[in-house]
Amino acid sequence: MNIIAILIGLSLMLGLLFLGLFIWNHNKGQFSDDFTPSLRILFDDQPEKNTKNHLILKNKVL
Template sequence: MSAIYLLIIISIITAFGFLMTFLWAVKSGQFEDSYTPSVRILFEEEIEMEVENENTEESKNATV
């Protein structure tokens, strides 16, 4: 039964790790803005697509 002492201490240390992760997430501002990142992630993609489109158009023009 003495394994319980060890297991409980390990479990609490693990849980403590999650608590630290949570505190870090708060500290790094992840809870402050839940909207802008969702928009931001789309930007690069759109820009790349624009560039690609332009390229394809240019190549089309070239072939014509």
């Protein structure tokens, strides 16, 4: 029966992991906008991020 104790512990860990992931993503705003992603899927290219290091390489348009 000891195996049950281990299994309970493992399942609880797994559950807590998912709970943590859910709350983390929820705080990040993963679920706050449920419409715009359906539009983003239409675009062929992905928007790249400007990072501070790239600023010099890019030529300013405006």
